[in-house]
Amino acid sequence: MGFEGFIASALIVFLTASLILRSRWPWIPVWSIMMFTSFIAVASGLIAFDEVGRHIDLNVIFFLIGMFSIVSLANSSGLLDFLAYVVVSKLKSRWSAIITSSLLFGLMAAFLVNDSVALLGPPIAFFISKVANVDPEMMCLLLMFSLTVGSVMTPIGNPQNMLIAVESGMDAPFIYFIARLAIPTLLNLILTPLILIKIYNVKNVKLDSTAMIPQEMIRNRRDALLSGLGLAATVAGIVVNDVFALIGLPHVTERGFIPLLVASALYIFASKPRKVLEGVDWGTILFFIGMFITMDAIWSGGVLQEVLPYIHAFKSEGLIDIYAITVASLTLSQLLSNVPFTKLYITYMRDLGYSGTDITSWLTLATSSTIAGNLTLLGAASNIIVLEALESKYGRTVSFVKFLKVGSVVTVANVLTYIPFLALNF
Helix, strand or coil: CCCCHHHHHHHHHHHHHHHHHHHHHCCCHHHHHHHHHHHHHCCCCCCCCHHHHCCHHHHHHHHHHHHHHHHHHHHHHHHHHHHHHHHCCCCCCCHHHHHHHHHHHHHHHHHHHHHHHHHHHHHHHHHHHHHHHCCHHHHHHHHHHHHHHHHCCCCCCHHHHHHHHHHCCCCCHHHHHHHHHHHHHHHHHHHHHHHHHHHCCCCCCCCCCCCCCCHCCCCCCHHHHHHHHHHHHHHHHHHHHHHHHHHCCCCCCCHHHHHHHHHHHHHHCCCCHHHHHHHHHHHHHHHHHHHHHHHHHHHCCCCCCHHHHHHCCCCCCHHHHHHHHHHHHHHHHHHHCCCHHHHHHHHHHHCCCCCCHHHHHHHHHHHHHHHHHHHHHHHHHHHHHHHHHHHHCCCCCHHHHHHHHHHHHHHHHHHHHHHHHHCCCC
């Protein structure tokens, strides 16, 4: 192993160890760890200083800034609380509260980016646990699991899906994701809470939520209207753009710019534009900037190219392809977290010969790398975001072992639900 391989290996070990040991030092944010590894990547020479900018995918960065801005406006206006309380006010039983919560969190994640909803979800989860009189730990686990599952079905549901949509070469990713992954995702959003109900032995009782007035959640009607229009315009713009791509009409290839363009139209009309930017999760933005640099450095070191062929040696088809991509995603995402893993694996798959026409292979990567977040706490950044909120605001936590015990059952059920739908598309 040469110097470059040694540094790449050291980066992998440092990242993995830091994510595992971070529970002892929760005041150290994940983004600071990733930024430090990017510094090492440049300082060691794996990434040339003058080429740093070339390794950062602005398409993804602009997508995140745009989506986070719109969600920030929706959150500060009370729109998201209003939508959540509208749903909760209709609940009639404890089981319906749990299942509906899963669908609520999952659908919000699908269209608002799961990391954004992870910031907003804990207060809603605790409120529902109080209304339904269920264990808050179970509701927090349900929040984490449903954010992961729900985000599978759209390319804007999570950052790794956006990476795949942008870098795979698919001509209409939004349409492909929805058409092929919506049904199994909705099934899993119902199956997952049923598993938790069984594990936690939750008894079904009637609930009284008549005292709730959702309209009181709206804090600024103008901002709520703006953010609602912004979210609708973003989704509509992406869908129409994909339709144009499918039928051969002129379309935008840099899809990540669409949310930022919509947000750019909203800033000036917001009641407090600076507050909108304050609500953007800049830590996640820095995480991605550092991740792009670090993952390219690790790839250039050549270490993973020696390991990956043992799991996924060549381009294949059918169940063999689904199996290889799923196993690689579920295992390696636990070491690197799913977004950095996906960034590396996209490069690996393209080197194996996968192109934009291999739709099911890319959807398998999106599905399995995302569902990997339900296996352990380290599998997804959204888990860490929820965990930080629990520890800092509510004085509660979910242990690594507890998450693994419940998550392993949920992950197996989720994967077994998705595989038949993926296999049917070959």
